Amino acid sequence: MPISEQHKTGLQDLLLNERNSSVLVQLAKATTKNVCKIDDPEEALGLLVAHLPDIYILLSKRAITREMLFKYLTARVPDLATDFTKPDLVTKVINYWDQNATQSSSPSASQAVVSAAAIRSEEDFPIHAIARKFGEWFFERFNANSLSLVDLWTDATLHLTIMASDGINELECTTAAEVLASLTGAKQQFGFHFNPNLTHAGIQGRMDAYGQVVVLCCGTLHSAESSVGVFECAFGLLRDPYAGNNWKPKRIKCLLKSELRPPELHSLCSSETLQEALALPMPNDDLDSDAVN
Known part of the structure; x- marks a missing residue:
């Protein structure tokens, strides 16, 4: 907008x-x-x-x-x-x-x-309420290792990019099982805890041309000792009529980036991968934000 x-x-x-x-x-x-x-x-x-x-x-x-x-x-x-x-x-x-x-x-x-x-205010648009509610739910479950296959569409897709000092690794997944295994594997391999920025500066909603609610979220990555990097995610959500009409992720794009001096609070305006998505439409009408898992 x-x-x-x-x-x-x-x-x-x-x-x-x-x-x-x-x-x-x-x-x-x-x-x-x-x-x-x-x-x-x-x-x-x-x-x-x-x-x-x-x-x-x-x-x-x-x-x-x-x-x-x-x-x-x-x-x-x-x-x-x-x-x-x-x-x-x-x-x-x-x-x-x-x-x-x-x-x-x-x-x-x-x-x-x-x-x-x-x-x-813009912050109160229903699409942003959906984004905040989804982001809080998703990362709470993900950090607790309780995210499951029923939380994703069966044909969910993932594009995962991991940027570290020794190079860049990219991964594509096309089923819910692969998506869950890849996300969980990366989290466990590096010992990451995801700390999303749940303010309006760190998580917002958009609508794409296919009618999907797009949740744009970023935050910091933490190990047991300290903050070690940042993450940037875009989730494409669609309602599942067989799961209480809740919004569920159908596609996920995620960047995990290690940094020597990560910011205290990563924000969307500083993101490297989400600028194009931020230009998508931002409807201000009611999208029934209560139906989010």
């Missing part, structure tokens, strides 16, 4: 100023892999908006710090609490922009009085 005009206006308010213009240019250079020489902040903002399809992903970039968002909000929202994380601040900034846009577009003062509860 392209970044809306109201969010572009909000980004101008946040970034096109003396304090944050350098951050804006830095973000644009990083996003375009330094392919373009960028010195003008307005040009940098245009490139960012063109290359990042999701406002939440853009604001979750490491260069946009928690302190920057907090200072921006406190200058505009009175009595702002101080006990929330960066994902909370990102959501509050987006909600602030959405509410301002709603009020400014209303034709009368009476219509401008909009209940805050009625303003649904």
